[in-house]
Amino acid sequence: MNKVYFQEKFEERHIGPSTDETAEMLGALGLESLDQLMDETVPAQIRTNASLRLPDAWSETAYLQRMRTIAERNRVFKSYIGQGYYDVILPSVIQRNVLENPGWYTQYTPYQAEIAQGRLQALLNFQTAVIDLTGMEIANASLLDEATAAAEAMFMQYGLRKNKAADTYFVSENIFPQTLDVLRTRAHSYGIKLLVGDVQQVPDTDVIFGVLVQYPAGDGSVTDYKGLVDQLHGRNISVCAVADLLSLTLLAAPGEWGADVVVGSTQRFGIPMGFGGPHAAYFATKDAYKRNIPGRIIGVTVDASGEYALRMALQTREQHIRRDKASSNICTAQALLAIMAGFYAAYHGPEGLKRIAERIHGLANLLDGALQHLGYTQYNGTYFDTLRVELGELAGPLRAEALNNEINLHYDGTIAGIAIDETTTYKDIEALVRVFAKLKGKTLDEADLAARAERIVPAIPEAVQRTSDYLTHPVFNSYHSEHEMLRYIKSLEAKDLSLCHSMIPLGSCTMKLNATTEMVPLTWPEFGNIHPFAPTDQVGGYMQLIGELDTWLSEITGLTKVSFQPNSGAQGEYAGLMVIRAYHESRGDTHRNVVLIPASAHGTNPASASMAGMNVVVVKCDERGNIDVDDLRAKAEAHAADLAALMVTYPSTHGVFEEPIIEICEIIHRNGGQVYMDGANMNAQVGFTNPGFIGADVCHLNLHKTFCIPHGGGGPGMGPIGVAAHLVPFLPNHQVVPVSGTDGISAVSAAPWGSASILVISHAYIAMMGAKGLANATRYAILNANYIKTRLESHYPVLYAGANGRCAHELILDCRAFKAVGIEVGDIAKRLMDYGFHAPTVSFPVAGTLMVEPTESESKAELDRFCDAMVAIREEIAAVEQGLADRADNLLKGAPHTVAAVSADTWDRPYPRSQAAFPLPFVRSHKFWPTVGRVNDSQGDRMLICACPPISDYETAEA
Template sequence: MNLNTDFKEKFESRHIAPDGTGTAEMLAIIGVNSLDELIQQTVPEQIRLKSPMNLPAPKSEFEYINDLKQTASKNKVFKSFIGKGYYDTITPPVIQRNIFENPGWYTQYTPYQAEVSQGRLQALLNFQTMVADLTGMEIANASLLDEGTAAAEAMFMQYGLRKNPQANIFFVSENLFPQTIDVLKTRSKPFGIELLIGNHETIELNDMIFGAIVQYPAGNGCIYDYTNFATELHERNIKLTVVADIMSLAILTPPGEWGADVVVGSTQRFGVPMGFGGPHAAYFATKEVYKRNIPGRIIGVTVDNTGNYALRMALQTREQHIRRDKASSNICTAQALLAIMAGMYAVYHGPTGIKNIAVRIHSLTTLLAASLEKLDYKQLNTSFFDTIRFDLGQLSTSIHAEAINNESNFSYNGTEATISIDETTSLEDVKMIVKFFAKVKGKHLNDANPDLLKKEIVSAIPSALQRSSSYLTHPIFNSHHAEHEMLRYIKSLEAKDLSLCHSMIPLGSCTMKLNATTEMLPVTWAEFSKIHPFAPTDQVGGYMQVISELNEWLCAITGFAEMSLQPNSGAQGEYSGLMVIRAYHAGRNESHRNIVLIPASAHGTNPASASMAGSKVVVIKCDANGNIDVEDLNAKAIQYKENLCALMVTYPSTHGVFEEAIIEICSIIHQNGGQVYMDGANMNAQVGLTSPATIGADVCHLNLHKTFCIPHGGGGPGVGPIGVAKHLVPYLPGHSVVNINNEHSISAVSSAPWGSASILLISHAYIAMMGPEGLTNATKYAILNANYVKSRLENHYPVLYSGSQGRCAHEMILDCRAFKHDGVEVTDIAKRLMDYGFHAPTVSFPVAGTLMVEPTESEPKHELDRFCDAMIAIRTEVDEVMNGDDKHDNILKNAPHTASVVTADVWEKAYSRNKAAFPLHYVAEHKFWPAVGRVNDTQGDRTLICSCPPIEAYAEFTV
């Protein structure tokens, strides 16, 4: 035995799955002698990094967690009474443990393949039903990024619906939260929408106003009756958006009952931690008539091929991929995981429980107001739900000091203090506040004894605005209040969904890699989860350290000068990068530059984001090898030279190839006055080998929920920070509440200054534990795994594109178009894969009739072989159809096969039950049964049902 005190286990070996034997076997199949030889054949020499990334040495998992605990201790977890859209909340432990901390929920992909996504589809349908019920609206979507961006989406929907094409004014109540106004300023600017900020009670309406937005309760805490205002708006054909606190709607008359056209807000206080700003699920509810205008995802009810109840994403599931620059939104990632938590919070508490929580919040607020008024403090809100205001005058400094001494944070504006009560506030908290308010005046708690005042308080909600209508009446919200019932319900839904717990999810462009447990652990620590995004800077030292380090590391990886961590999705990162470029051109007196060149192969959010940023899209051709047609690019760059704003380019390309002309491409754009925006969706093939700055990009967004290990969460959360070259740093997004502004910062792109701050911890952990060598090896193994899959499958399915030496990057496109002639669609292959226990690769993107496969570095050889064996077996089944099987009734058209179908008394198929359910030997060892058969999208869109049907209706879904 050789003794060794220096041994330290490497996290790299946990993250990168292939071992030495597997690596050697794969290299042999590919036909190269070493991993480095493969990289030399894949990544062009001229763009390769000449030296390692300047990053700290890797930490072990044990070391990282211990060090992060020290960092976390620099955050001071004070009691937050700040409010302004963010509130402390109680996450029911059964939800925290079994959803928030459960890889069976957070490693799922967006539910595009409905048959293996029925659990989270039901959970999101619950969310939609909850939102529609509480807002009093007819239809709701399956969540948006945050309250500010939801308000912006409402503004754009109203702008698109306006009757007067000249109307360009949007009235904004001065009592909206300032961060929401900030986002509205950003989103309105490219379209020339004028924000008219003022008082809804005194505004003079005119025909140039197309829409209006108010807050309920208002940002100052007051409850206004907007009924007459809504009537006046509608008389002039002006639509009204209401930003509503969803908890208050349990006891306030819902906006849908007094004239709202759209209701938006955040569901954060339904059991989702503050997390220094996110991630949180916003909601968007509207009228049935606008169902085809609503942004984002909608879950709808339909049937499967046996007539049974089934769910799927409805209507414009991926509108930006279909309509591209004509899309009304670039939304690609929502906040599914957080929406599911909020919906489950309503399931757990039910209507009675939610009302009790809301009543208690209001009661404690009323008690506090009465107690402080007893001490001769003047309360400024005549009506309120959870927020009261005081003008403290000369006492403001003393009150502020006493609040800090008692580890409490209020919101301050000059001499005015605002106090917001939440679900976690106790009677003892109220007494604590009353006590130090009394102390400042030289009085005692007994001078305003809350225990005695409890019997005297009355509601501060006007009787006309007290809710009388019912909500959450569906049995789902009235059946699972005992924890056993709740646990079983959550698990029953989880069992219907395929996640990374079951098998590889080989989605091209989506990078479904390991989300390590150690990376996830800190997200729920109180030192990170219970911090308000507007907490004083001297209380958030831990967060500032993590954000600073992550900023520095991402700059080292990308080669850029600075990052903005504010964008909270990849598509929002695209938009933010383009807005920064737009501001840069304006700063050089070149605001006329509005042409964005985009390759035909680009991700659909690229043209949609460009359109949202006020640009005109010009499409660049691709050549026969799938690369950018440099000649066409050069011609169009010269043609539009005077107005060229930017090129949007994905690298490696959307076709999974390192284009060798990339430096020339970037140079052409710069020579003609434009900037280069690089889409970072495929960054998992770059890290440590090349970088956006090396190829010549000026700005790039990174999908932290892809390359940097934040889980996809069933369709969100995501994080899409942007990195920029030095000349663009002054224009990075700022914020109106927390001063993070640079010299020429654009206004905010999301509600919180650092976006979804709590999950930045995941990427921070990944980089810290991998180190520069580990990150580089991850990229190499992602390329190895992809080329191994390519080598095994290319004799069965044509691989559409490859590099000059026959290699793909980290993903490849399998061409299935030739099968269509014999009646086999690419969708049939995708559905049949479910019978083998796999989620389908990316279907028909970027080329219709194809499958785009990305295995990632986190999958071992034996898992890659399972997938390849399945694809080869399906190819044999395709041949059977092509050589004589019934073109309409065969094993592919009938896939996937559910347990109830396979075990039915009657079986009249031309193939065996065993072949349907257990096509390869390994399937029987761990069978994942799709919950429903092939989903009928057409019927669902014809009869759109987007909330939970009454229990009696379920019988209608069975034939």
Template sequence: MSLNIHYKEDFQNRHIAPNEADTAEMLQTVGVNSIDELIEQTVPTAIRLKQPLNLPAAKSETEYLGALKQTSLLNKVFKSFIGQGYYDTITPGVILRNVFENPGWYTQYTPYQAEIAQGRLQALLNFQTMVIDLTGMEIANASLLDEGTAAAEAMFMQYSTRKSQAAKKFFVSELVFAQTIDILKTRANPYGIELVIGSHLDFVATEDFFGAIVQYPAGNGEVFDYKDFAAELHNQNIKLTVAADILSLTLLTPPGEWGADIVLGTTQRFGIPMGFGGPHAAFFATKDEYKRSIPGRIIGVTIDSHGDYALRMALQTREQHIRRDKATSNICTAQALLAIMAGFYAAYHGPKGLKAIAERTHGLAVSLASTLKNLGYEQLNSAYFDTIRFDLGDLKGGIHSGCLDNEINLNYVGNVATISIDETTTFEDIRLIARIFAKVKAVAADQVEVIEDVETVIPSALQRTSAYLKHPVFNSHHSEHEMLRYIKSLEAKDLSLCHSMIALGSCTMKLNATAEMIPVTWSHFGRIHPFAPADQVLGYYSIFNELDKWLSEITGFAAMSLQPNAGAQGEYAGLMVIRAYHHDRGDFHRNVALIPASAHGTNPASAAMADMKIVVVKSLENGNIDVEDLKAKAELYKENLSCLMVTYPSTHGVFEESIIEICETIHANGGQVYMDGANMNAQVGLTSPANIGADVCHLNLHKTFCIPHGGGGPGMGPIGVAKHLVPYLPGHAVVDIDKGKSISAVSSAPWGSASILIISHAYIAMMGADGLTNATKYAILNANYMKARLEQHYPVLYSGAQGRCAHEMILDCRSFKAFGIEVTDIAKRLMDYGFHAPTVSFPVAGTLMVEPTESEPKHELDRFCEALIAIKEEISEVENGTLDKVDNPLKNAPHTVAVITANEWEHAYSRQTAAFPLPYVLERKFWPSVGRVNDSHGDRSLICACPPVESYLEEIVP
């Protein structure tokens, strides 16, 4: 027997689930002889790539992790005192291991199916409660992308709710963080909002202002008393936004107590690694009167079908999928996983623990300031929390080099240095900094006495007196055992990819491989400040450069911007790049966006944010774009045409044959083609956006490129652009990444949520060109196999020219309404079979959009098909009268363990039918933790914070 000594494990065989035997069976069911034959019937020949992808040879998991470890060591983990919105922190081990590194939490989907998402909904409700308490406001959302984009959302919310349409000015304190001001510029520009940047001490309120924003503490560390400023604004009907440091609010008077209308910031300090910029969960709190204008998701309390306490996403009619360009919220703007971690951090430490951390942070800052004062340095801040400030003059060079020699980073603006203390700072760190400052003045180290007996420098008028985090959830889990059990109790209520496939159309819930996830928590990636000097982050730069090159090869584009930190953010960035291109050519009038009726709801919402006029292009009965209507409208608006927004394959799951003609039509009329990359999983290695004719495309790295959804974020949405658009890619106010004519920033950090880019880098490196192409082929095979199995039970709404779907399909459930069954009933009944529903009523009301991905094995596809087929049989029994139209398993779904084990059972169908409808369910039953959730009840009496335990009955039960 000969032995293969060169064997190495092929990662694609771990990622792509169907084996050789399964593939043969599936091909037979589909009716083709090979996968290539299926691809020929599915992907139009005219758009197929002529050459395979030019990517490095695939690495095994061991090879990749070994190489990446060496790359990570190119990053220098200096002790960071830079601050400016980013701080080193300690992630409690119980949260690191059981949430951040746990697929039971990070592979969950956005909680649209509330009955199997009660755990993360409760964790997010905890987060909202924490934010409300610490800010002193009345309502909070369940997180936004980062502090800068939260500030932009606040500005737009104030703009859209202003009393006078003539008010077009927005005051920005010059002491707001530079990256936030940069994003405000980006968002203000399309709407003609005039930013007035200056000192709040000199500001004169006039009626042409609609809003203002200040930083608390200010960007230079000073803690100002803004009470009189807020009153002056309100006298002129001007709303005040406060960007606040959440840890400081345990010691400082919360903005809600001195006049803020909106309070926002980042919860990064609550146990989330810096990660060279993210991901981190922003918070956003406001007054109850603005609850229908607040951006993002809100988790609210309601009841289920049995009258018991339940949670769900509230006020969903604000979402862009429903209101499209009229949306007040671009809902794809959350960081659920990080918000959950921050909420758990607050619960683990409790109010006393958080205050102790804040007091120690403040105390070390006072200690260092006092020590340096004794050395002859003048501290410039009169009141501060964690940041002290010195004009170093001609001593700057010596101090700068001394700090670098000791692996310390301070923040420098000219000759002024700020030093920001954080949770990880030790007394020894203070001693070391003092010795560096002393050495420059020729003071011996043994003569430096660090001041230990310190008092607060926060004025009494600004010291917090109100209580916070009084709810039992923040006062019950301070030992690790208690915290571990609490986390696990919530995790057990949620269905994730750990349990079964999540066949969500347009969402691509594929494998998030452990090898891809492991490096994210390495210290040489996690403990890097986004504004660290360039020579300290060569490991990150290496990853960015390779990822840029690889994604450019995959898309066919000239370059990428890795900055947008969500898919919707990528859409917005892409449109702003197109806008800048037109403006640079003097075509300021080009502001019309053609958008097919079938488009993702985020498309018109993003176009509206870019101040484009939206013209809808009709769809044909077969779901395809009406090319004649598109040509007519392109001709009609050719003088003002900015772009077409198109998804490919289409939102209907079809490779439209006319796509090249469509793109050529837009170009012939002076427009650009923006391609929504939501369905890129059906393109990689077979075709590409550039090959089709697009000029810009965003990529959902949390879909095609394996970043997990995290229960509703993090996401990443980098954009690729053709050569003529490269100069306009987003820049940044702090780190120089300007491309020549760059638009201002769209995210707070230069490379967005940089640490999770490693996941996509790992996926591409381990799959290689063949693996990526095979993944696409198998995504198409799996979808067509399910189509072949299901289409005799459920009409498949749209197909390609040869009867094939792309990587997803739409099942038409509208005919069941004739005998009382809604598509929602099918979605809830699937929970009894152990599955999360496919995408419900999008893009067509009354349908299910199914996407299996390449990571699901045949037996899992079969389980899901058998569940849907069994549900169809139940529907038939309702139709023929065997099952009652009201009292049937679909209408009563989902069935909880409490219902199944109750002493009384009054239904005409059996308990076994309800809970164990197919034999496989008995083997590994997942129990929904609540009955069907009552959305309207919760919206009528909105509760978006944890109710007191003693009030559950009186507040929740009608």
């Protein structure tokens, strides 16, 4: 091509190995070309042999220009819709240094605590803020959204009920409709009966096990629930409160009036609406229920030196271990958003948060008085931020006039709901009053409004006014200047290893490049400041983006249509199974409830099947890790009358393209079932094969894996599902904004399109890569994995491979033999920290192994550094095997080595300090220091502390 027409390709920035490195890697594999590698790796019978029908790749500059035109189709009106979503002010110091900082958004879930202390502390701050504001004893480190958190509370209350015959959950009729929608979905799958009504009139029957109320209520009114809760407790009925966290700076904490569980959203703590997400939900309850609480809990413990340390507590509750016995199928929290919310609470502190809440309430009060003065009826006698104004025959004209002034209200028949938020100003109140005055043929009396502002009378009854302290810990009272907050954020960031430092070779998790250009539009107000229930004609940009992404992902998966509502991978699994269930029910096959799941499957698969109310039957795997087709056939035929689905991961969880996959799908279909494909390993399929071609009916996609949404330290994620044509009518619908047909299942997440704002990331990735770039990404993901296999298989046995000895995009290193000399796979994980690497996936899917996935984004140089580290660790193990190193006191058992330990005045270990800290030359020039020694997990579980230490501990330390 003439150089005049040359345009730089984004794929050359995304894919790690250079042309020369590619040749060297292929040479190491004994191959001539990437095509030869693909022929040896991907079975011919599953190859589509057709290029993806996608638009030509855009350059980064051109894409951002195009995205600007898309963004401009979103009209950012002033939103007073409320209903669980509010405009906010995200402090710039948090936006720039957390949300826009890859040092925070490219981290992995903090399973390796020693190199995640900063993130763990930030999440502990979040938990502490939730505990303080709700008045509860324990909180988790976030859930997906408010509605699904309420559903998780219902499950917990159901599991804890004293009367096991009780099967009815009473839900206040005055809750947000999206919450009720999700409750209906979850209740249906478990056989729980929902009874919706006036909570002051809960029927006197022993079949009710729990009650859910909203505080403030869905219409904005504030009720004193103490007497009701006392009465319900007397009947052995537990109570969940869905509470607005910001309002709890002024309202009595639910824990103070007896709630057993408190859930809600922390969106108001500086997180943009983003057309529905992502936002961090919270879940708080009593300490007695700590073994039942869903999601993750950050706990305080000590390290090997007895120093303060943090880690994820009670990890054995995770679904990867408990599988179909899991208490929840939540694998993706909203860690990044929880971290931001925690920093927001620390930046403002208790007084700052209270001022924000008082200002919101004061402006609502001012508007209330002005509207009543104009002759309008306002129904809420008590409220925090929301008014309900009767419009009567003025309903139509008022809506039109509001839109003319770029104002969105919430309309319920002839009633207008107005929710005041943090961004509302006195000028905004003037604008609202003008609109309402005009409909009455009047004008704004500025003097009267100003006078009313001087005599605000709170509309919160004394009985529910907060009198207790909150956020008393030093962390919420020390960083109120931007300089101090900046330093605090950076001090925590420095304690965490992320993709900024080195590759994170986690099998199944696909920690690939999250390109800066993909992230840029995320913070544009045209995407961030849009309410999920905004009128359709105001969200043309989002509709275009979602429509294009639907078309592209349908093409990539070979399926017909995609639902973006599921906001995590596990949520996608659950949604897919519920769609399959609805399909069977529509055909009268209500008895089909058996799901076949291979023994090698992701732990979320059986957990999701259980949550969908289905029975799990495990299918054997052979000695090569493949599905035992004979066992699958026998079980499919044995359960043919009740077979609902097969859940299969492809390539397999063992990192192999199983050749009989098409036959496997046909067996399921012959026996009346549907095929659900777990899309966790889609990074090895794109451009070469697809679920639809193979025979799958449903596939969820982890956009935070294959399609480049960052992991964010354990969330956000997205798990949209693609379905074949016959399942399209059953895709998730939404009570507020219909997004599916009348046969669609009820909602699985709070927002119509899930965490819509982060869809811009995957949209950018596909648009800039194009069909050829995406196919090359698959080629290089497989090349990189096989290069590591070639370099390491003489040092560590590789468990599984395909027919030609190739792995797919990941591989499993067998470390079980080292137990003979006392070395556990966890010791290797900790020692890797000294080399500056996060460990591969530990003991999954096979105990005592490491599952490695390098992705296409890593260069040969980085792959070599990782392989050099693994080879060096193998030599350290060999020293133990040969008796040259002590079995109990060696480099692996002593890892990780902190700067405090290495620089101490005394050193009593039987190996040199230099070998502990700088085991290879490259480490010395690029050292990442773990900030704590090996964390004591068992002590933390025995003495679970999930909040910041109390002030008394600080006072003792100072004394």
